[in-house]
Each structure stands twice: as C-alpha cells, then as structure tokens.
Amino acid sequence: MSRRDSWVLVILLAGSGLAGFFLDTYYLNVGTEVITAVIFAMSYNIALGYGGLVSFGHSFFYGLGAYSVAIILRDTSLGFPIGMLIGMALSAFFGAVVAYVTRRSREVYFAILTLGFSQVAFFIIFTWYEFTEGDNGIFGFNVGRILSAPRNFYWLTVILAVAWFWVLLRVVHSPFGLTLKAIRDHEDRSKFIGLYPDKHKIIALTVSAVGSAMAGSLYAGMSKLVHPNLLHWMTAAQPLFMTLVGGINSFWGPAVGAVVYKIAEVFLGQITERWTLFIGVVLLAIALIAPNGLVGLVRRGERRTNPAPAGTRGKPDVTPVQ
Amino acid sequence: MNGVSFEVKEKNIVALIGPNGAGKSTVLNLISGNLTPDAGEIRFQGEELTNKSIQEIARKGIGRSFQTPAVFPQLTVLENVLATLISHKRQWYSLFSTLPDGIVQEARRLLEYFGIGNYSGELARNLAHGDKRRLEFAMCLAINPSLLLLDEPTQGMSAHETRQFIKDIQELTRKRGVTTLLVEHDMSVVFSISDQVIVLNRGTLLASGSPQEVKANTAVREAYLGNEG
Amino acid sequence: MDATIFLSQIFAGLSRSMLLFFAGSGLTVIFGLLKIFNFAHGALYMLSAYLGFTFAAAFGSSLGLGGAVVVIPVGVALLGIFLERVIIKRIYEKEFLLQLIVTYALSLIIAESVLWGYGGNPRSIMAPEIFRTSFALGKVVIPYYQIFLIVMGIVVAFALWYVFQKTNIGWTIEAAVTDRAMASALGIPIDLLYALTFGAGCWLAGVAGVLSLPISAAAPGMDASMGVETFAVVIIGGLGNIWGTFAAALLIGLVESLGVLWLPRGSIVFVYVLMLIVLMLRPQGLFGRLVRGLK
Numbered sequence: 001m002s003r004r005d006s007w008v009l010v011i012l013l014a015g016s017g018l019a020g021f022f023l024d025t026y027y028l029n030v031g032t033e034v035i036t037a038v039i040f041a042m043s044y045n046i047a048l049g050y051g052g053l054v055s056f057g058h059s060f061f062y063g064l065g066a067y068s069v070a071i072i073l074r075d076t077s078l079g080f081p082i083g084m085l086i087g088m089a090l091s092a093f094f095g096a097v098v099a100y101v102t103r104r105s106r107e108v109y110f111a112i113l114t115l116g117f118s119q120v121a122f123f124i125i126f127t128w129y130e131f132t133e134g135d136n137g138i139f140g141f142n143v144g145r146i147l148s149a150p151r152n153f154y155w156l157t158v159i160l161a162v163a164w165f166w167v168l169l170r171v172v173h174s175p176f177g178l179t180l181k182a183i184r185d186h187e188d189r190s191k192f193i194g195l196y197p198d199k200h201k202i203i204a205l206t207v208s209a210v211g212s213a214m215a216g217s218l219y220a221g222m223s224k225l226v227h228p229n230l231l232h233w234m235t236a237a238q239p240l241f242m243t244l245v246g247g248i249n250s251f252w253g254p255a256v257g258a259v260v261y262k263i264a265e266v267f268l269g270q271i272t273e274r275w276t277l278f279i280g281v282v283l284l285a286i287a288l289i290a291p292n293g294l295v296g297l298v299r300r301g302e303r304r305t306n307p308a309p310a311g312t313r314g315k316p317d318v319t320p321v322q
Numbered sequence: 323m324n325g326v327s328f329e330v331k332e333k334n335i336v337a338l339i340g341p342n343g344a345g346k347s348t349v350l351n352l353i354s355g356n357l358t359p360d361a362g363e364i365r366f367q368g369e370e371l372t373n374k375s376i377q378e379i380a381r382k383g384i385g386r387s388f389q390t391p392a393v394f395p396q397l398t399v400l401e402n403v404l405a406t407l408i409s410h411k412r413q414w415y416s417l418f419s420t421l422p423d424g425i426v427q428e429a430r431r432l433l434e435y436f437g438i439g440n441y442s443g444e445l446a447r448n449l450a451h452g453d454k455r456r457l458e459f460a461m462c463l464a465i466n467p468s469l470l471l472l473d474e475p476t477q478g479m480s481a482h483e484t485r486q487f488i489k490d491i492q493e494l495t496r497k498r499g500v501t502t503l504l505v506e507h508d509m510s511v512v513f514s515i516s517d518q519v520i521v522l523n524r525g526t527l528l529a530s531g532s533p534q535e536v537k538a539n540t541a542v543r544e545a546y547l548g549n550e551g
Numbered sequence: 552m553d554a555t556i557f558l559s560q561i562f563a564g565l566s567r568s569m570l571l572f573f574a575g576s577g578l579t580v581i582f583g584l585l586k587i588f589n590f591a592h593g594a595l596y597m598l599s600a601y602l603g604f605t606f607a608a609a610f611g612s613s614l615g616l617g618g619a620v621v622v623i624p625v626g627v628a629l630l631g632i633f634l635e636r637v638i639i640k641r642i643y644e645k646e647f648l649l650q651l652i653v654t655y656a657l658s659l660i661i662a663e664s665v666l667w668g669y670g671g672n673p674r675s676i677m678a679p680e681i682f683r684t685s686f687a688l689g690k691v692v693i694p695y696y697q698i699f700l701i702v703m704g705i706v707v708a709f710a711l712w713y714v715f716q717k718t719n720i721g722w723t724i725e726a727a728v729t730d731r732a733m734a735s736a737l738g739i740p741i742d743l744l745y746a747l748t749f750g751a752g753c754w755l756a757g758v759a760g761v762l763s764l765p766i767s768a769a770a771p772g773m774d775a776s777m778g779v780e781t782f783a784v785v786i787i788g789g790l791g792n793i794w795g796t797f798a799a800a801l802l803i804g805l806v807e808s809l810g811v812l813w814l815p816r817g818s819i820v821f822v823y824v825l826m827l828i829v830l831m832l833r834p835q836g837l838f839g840r841l842v843r844g845l846k
Contacts, residue, residue, distance in 0.1 A: 280659030
C-alpha cells in the first residue's frame with residue numbers, strides 16, 4: 001500500500017474523529033449515515049471494480065447486517081457488537097453461496113441472477129412476519145447505554161470504517177488482489193497462467209459481502225429502524241451509482257462517489273422528489289463523455305466477440321480487451 | 323481434425339505449418355486444454371493431458387502464446403509478470419501480505435531479459451505490438467516452462483525483431499532445455515530453426531519430418547509451399 | 552380448489568403472459584441483434600403506458616385505446632430511434648458495464664421525467680366497449696379483453712418469427728452485426744438497420760405499455776417491476792430467442808397468476824426462484840445461446 005493511502009487513512013481518522021467533537025446530534029447522525037454509505041460503496045467495489053462482478057444483490061448482505069442487529073437487540077441481551085458480527089458472518093456465508101451458485105454466469109446473467117437473490121431475500125424478510133415483523137419493520141431497539149449517544153456511535157463508525165479500509169487496502173495490494181485484477185482484465189489469459197477465476201471471485205464477493213453487512217449493521221444502529229426495503233434490489237443499485245460516479249478504477253473513488261451521492265440525496269432531495277433524474281443525467285454524461293474520467297469511471301474496453309457459452313467446454317476467445 | 327498423430331521430441335523446435343484453416347491453432351488449443359478432443363489422446367512427459375483443465379496443463383509447465391498477444395491490458399508491464407509469478411508460486415490466495423521482494427526482483431529480471439525493463443510502469447495496453455509480444459514471452463517464461471506453444475509468434479514483427487526472436491528461441495532451447503512447438507507462416511523462420519516440421523492440411527497430417535525432407539515432399543509443395551523453398 | 556377460480560386465473564395469467572411477451576420480445580430483439588441489454592426497457596414501457604393513458608382519456612375509451620395502440624408505440628419507437636442515433640450507437644461493442652450505466656441512466660431519466668410530468672398517482676382506463684364484456688365458459692367469466700390479448704400475442708409472435716427467420720431482414724441484420732465492414736461494402740445501410748431494429752424493440756415495449764392499461768394502472772414503480780419481470784422472461788427464455796421468450800412469458804405469467812392462489816402477496820417470488828433454478832441448470836436460459844443471432 002502506498003504512503004499516500006496510509007496518509008489518507010490517518011487524515012480520515014483524525015479528521016472525522018475531531019469533527020465528532022463539534023457536530024450536533026443531527027449532523028452526527030448524518031455523518032454516520034454518510035460513512036456507512038462509504039463503507040458500503042468501498043466494499044461493493046471489491047466485487048465490481050476489482051472483481052469485475054456487476055451485482056444487484058448486495059442489498060441482501062446489507063439488509064442481513066441490519067436485520068441481524070435489529071433482531072439480536074430486540075430478542076436478546078447480546079448487544080450491538082455481537083449482532084453486527086453475526087450479520088457479517090451470515091453475509092460471508094451467503095456471499096460465498098451466491099458466488100458459488102453464479103460462478104458460471106457471465107455479465108447480464110450474473111447481474112440479473114444477483115437481482116433475483118436479493119429479491120428472494122427481500123420477499124422472505126417481507127413475509128416472515130413472526131420473525132421480522134414484515135412490512136412494519138423493526139424499530140426502537142436499544143443499542144445499549146454507551147452507544148445510544150450519537151457521538152459515541154459516530155466514533156465507533158469512524159473507527160470501524162478506517163479499520164475496514166485498512167483491511168481492504170491490504171487485500172487490494174496483496175498477491176490475491178493483483179491476481180484478481182488480472183482475472184478481471186482477461187479471464188481466459190489468467191487460466192493459462194494457472195489461475196482459477198471461480199475461486200477468486202468467490203473470495204472477492206465474500207469480502208465485499210462482509211463489508212456490506214457491516215455497513216448495514218452500522219446503519220441500523222444509527223437509525224434504530226430496519227425495513228424490508230433495505231434488501232430490495234433498488235437499494236443494491238445505490239452502491240452501484242456511488243461507485244460509478246466516484247470511479248471504479250481507483251481505490252478511493254467509491255468513497256468520493258458515496259459522499260457525492262449522499263449530498264445529492266439530502267440536498268437535491270429537499271428540492272424535488274425526482275432528484276434521481278439528475279443522478280441519471282450526471283451518470284449518462286460521464287459515461288459518454290469521459291468514461292475514463294478524473295477518478296477513472298469505466299474502463300474503456302471493448303467486449304470480447306464470441307464469449308464462450310457458459311458451462312460448456314467451449315473455446316474461449318483469447319482476443320484481449322483492447 | 324482427422325487422424326492427426328505426431329510426436330515432439332524433447333528440446334526440439336518443431337514448426338507446425340499449413341494453409342489457413344488447416345487446424346494448426348486447433349492443435350495448440352487441444353494441447354493447452356481449451357479444446358477437448360472427441361477421440362484420441364495427448365501425452366506429455368508420459369502423462370495424459372487429454373481431459374485436464376487449462377490450469378492443470380499450464381501448471382505442468384506448458385506455456386502458451388497467442389496470435390494476438392494476450393496480456394493483461396490494465397495492469398502495468400511489471401504487474402503482468404508479477405501476476406504470472408504469483409500464480410506460478412501458488413501464492414494467489416494470500417490476502418493480507420504484501421508482494422514479496424524476491425518476486426518483484428525476479429519479475430524485473432525477466433523484463434530486462436526481454437528488453438522491456440524500461441516499460442515496467444507502463445500499462446500493458448499502451449505498448450507497441452512488438453513489446454506486447456515480448457511481454458507475453460516474459461510471462462510464458464515466468465512459469466518455468468518445459469514446453470512452449472507459440473501461435474504465429476513472429477506475426478507483425480520486423481525483420482530485425484524476427485532475427486532477435488530466432489536467437490531467443492534457440493537460446494531458450496540450448497540453455498534452458500525448453501521444447502517449442504510453434505505455428506508459423508514465415509518460412510524463413512521455419513526453415514532456419516526447426517528440428518522438425520509438421521504439415522497440416524484441412525485437418526489431416528500431410529507430412530512430418532526434418533525441414534529438408536518436408537521441403538522436398540511433392541505433396542507438400544503442391545498444397546502449400548508452391549514453388550518456394 | 553375451485554375450478555372456476557383456477558380457470559379464471561389461468562386466463563388472467565395468459566393475458567399477462569402476452570404483455571410480458573410483447574415487452575420481452577422487444578428486449579430480446581435488441582439483444583439478439585444489437586447485443587445490447589436495454590435496461591431502459593421498463594422505462595419505455597412505463598412511458599408508453601402513461602402517454603397511452605393521456606391519449607385514451609382524451610378520445611374516450613373505445614376509440615382511445617385503439618388509437619393509442621396505433622399511435623403511441625410509434626411515438627415511443629421514434630424516441631427509441633432518436634436515442635439510438637444519439638446515445639446507443641456509442642456503446643455498441645463496448646463492455647457490459649458501460650452499456651449497463653448508459654441504459655440504466657436512460658431508464659432513470661425517462662421514468663423520473665414521466666413521474667415529474669404526471670405526479671405520483673396511478674392512472675388507469677377501462678377496456679374499450681367491445682372488450683368490456685365477458686363471456687362465460689361454464690361457470691367461469693372471462694373478459695374478452697383477455698382473449699384479445701392472447702390472440703394478439705400469438706399473432707405478433709408469428710409475425711416476428713416470420714420476419715426474422717423467413718425474410719431477408721433478419722439475415723441482413725445478422726450479417727451487418729457480424730461483419731460491419733463487409734456488410735457496409737455490400738451496400739447494406741447499417742446505421743439505418745441498427746436504428747430501425749432498436750426502434751422496433753421500443754415499439755414492442757410501447758405496445759405492451761398501452762395494452763396494459765385496462766389491466767393494471769400506470770403507476771410509479773411500474774418501470775422497475777415490469778422491467779425486472781421482463782428481464783426474467785428473456786433470461787429464462789434465452790436471450791435472442793423469440794419463441795423462447797414466448798415460452799418463458801407463458802410460464803411466468805401462469806406461475807404468477809396461479810402462485811397468487813397460494814401466496815397472495817408474493818407470487819412474484821416464484822418467478823425469481825424459477826429464474827434461479829433455470830439459470831443454475833442451464834446458464835444460457837432454456838432456449839438461449841450466448842453468442843449471436845436472433846432465433
């Protein structure tokens with residue numbers, strides 16, 4: 001990891017931490033929400049930017065994290081940290097399952113499949129009244145004496161976020177990270193040097209699921225309200241936007257995108273209910289004019305002609321992405 | 323492919339020639355594992371390769387290059403070789419450690435050997451064709467191969483680069499004992515370095531033997547060489 | 552289970568299948584020939600439903616719906632052609648993520664613009680006079696409109712199949728997509744073909760949107776819900792395969808409407824589960840091939 005990244009971590013930690021002394025309750029909660037969005041987007045980008053996996057299913061993991069916290073706090077006295085860890089563990093499990101099941105599916109099929117997964121999860125939470133209180137959602141749970149203070153919860157979020165970014169930085173710069181990027185770049189070639197793309201993708205998706213769950217848990221702890229909509233695929237589209245706006249090609253891009261998105265949501269949202277229209281326009285403009293833009297939006301690339309039929313012993317076309 | 327059968331001796335350089343559509347690339351694809359034969363078998367150093375996966379075959383020390391140089395376009399030149407080395411040393415599952423110094427040095431050495439050390443920080447997709455080709459060779463060598471499968475390696479190369487390539491291959495064979503099976507259209511290359519030439523035509527084996535024998539073969543002359551050579 | 556309810560659900564399901572087929576065939580045509588998965592398809596469907604409502608409401612529902620079906624999809628097709636010339640043509644042959652962003656951004660823009668214009672209340676109209684009655688099949692009451700939809704669906708399916716398989720059009724477009732330079736050298740007007748193909752796909756989405764009005768209201772969120780169902784249809788049926796889309800549409804329409812009898816609030820989940828199962832067993836869909844062409 002570069003010195004610059006280390007400095008960014010330090011500044012984030014110090015800056016956000018200090019800000020915690022000066023903000024009032026409202027802004028502390030906003031800050032917490034923004035940071036959870038950043039965690040979500042950064043984790044999501046492990047799958048998207050580094051793994052090349054376009055997923056509409058991450059709301060499943062996010063919601064799992066949120067509901068784990070809600071249910072643990074509602075029904076047990078285990079406390080917030082345990083709830084969050086359970087959520088993260090469950091997401092790791094389901095992340096691996098989803099990745100394994102979809103390992104043969106490419107591009108469009110993968111995207112729609114993950115969408116299907118998150119919708120099925122949404123449906124289960126929605127209908128399992130007895131356990132999840134369905135459409136009413138779970139609210140008013142108690143995160144414990146210490147964490148109930150917004151300032152304390154905010155600092156917890158900051159610390160966890162910085163710690164998680166440190167973990168992600170190490171993963172991205174590790175031998176795993178480099179080979180993951182190689183697979184994303186040219187999957188066929190990677191096989192010829194002895195790599196197993198399926199295994200890489202499963203690990204990448206699992207890591208990204210765990211981070212998404214943590215984001216969801218922190219969000220639940222702050223808002224003290226969870227609702228099945230957290231698992232709907234439209235929630236999964238949010239980190240996609242954030243990441244695309246900020247740039248999928250850089251490590252910190254999604255963080256920038258998440259902040260921009262949240263600002264738009266809060267401020268534009270006050271002006272008009274149709275604020276996502278502007279998100280659409282911005283995305284379209286960036287995609288068409290500068291896809292490799294400032295933070296590096298989309299890798300300019302051409303689709304390989306003749307992708308090999310999934311699941312068959314086909315001849316992979318080894319024409320590289322130009 | 324119909325009844326194609328041949329043998330490649332160790333540390334030989336074998337050229338696979340024939341008109342377009344003869345099935346030369348298919349042969350390479352069969353050996354390296356991205357195609358599976360309906361019948362017949364492929365053996366390498368006594369082991370059967372026929373139904374193994376691409377990765378298993380690659381790990382047995384079989385390197386492959388392609389008609390269009392297959393590199394990782396958005397990784398730097400150095401990273402391309404690093405990724406190959408990491409995979410070769412089975413370290414890809416290491417999620418938290420940094421790249422070991424030894425690997426970085428080894429990668430740099432490989433780049434220097436192929437004369438592209440200056441480009442180590444460049445994105446692979448920005449390289450000129452010839453340099454991409456050299457990067458591909460560096461990646462092939464990184465897996466410490468005993469067999470190289472090269473698909474039209476000199477395509478697009480200048481005369482000078484071709485001569486350099488011939489020297490490199492010969493050195494590889496002499497010094498590292500690498501066996502090479504190459505598909506080629508450039509007859510000057512074929513006849514200057516091959517120990518054995520195999521001629522394919524429309525999926526069948528037309529001839530196989532030393533370069534002189536093949537040159538003299540009338541069937542080959544008619545089908546392919548014309549009146550050259 | 553009561554046979555009358557069962558039967559009437561079947562007809563309801565079939566007529567919904569037809570709507571899914573119209574929308575799905577548009578999507579599959581665009582993907583099969585142009586290789587673009589049009590994420591904006593649901594939004595175009597929504598646009599045409601709202602516009603159809605305005606048109607029909609203005610002209611009274613008998614003439615209105617008929618007129619709307621003729622006029623509005625053409626309008627949507629023209630919009631589609633415009634979008635294709637200005638935006639879509641830049642993403643041919645580009646990587647999937649870029650296509651996703653562009654078409655998804657378009658869907659946001661279209662859907663939100665519609666809601667901006669119409670506000671959040673659902674709009675619906677009644678079926679035209681002639682179709683408003685039902686006929687009785689034993690004890691079952693079946694609205695004529697459903698029969699009309701079913702017939703229309705079969706007609707359109709055959710028409711599409713005929714045009715793309717039996718006439719030169721399909722082969723010409725395939726040729727143009729496979730080898731642009733060659734096709735262009737042969738004098739084939741590639742740009743025109745691409746634009747018309749995209750327009751045709753949008754037209755089909757438009758037809759689906761207008762025809763949906765008597766059955767379900769034009770409401771916020773219909774782009775997402777119909778969009779996702781349409782995706783499921785073409786994916787299960789196999790991208791690029793018209794009969795596959797038809798079969799999948801039948802399957803999904805029936806699964807949903809019969810599923811309602813079992814799980815009233817969530818029959819859509821059967822569709823997702825079905826999709827997961829199909830794709831796990833057969834990654835390219837029931838009848839699909841991942842490569843090129845339109846069948």
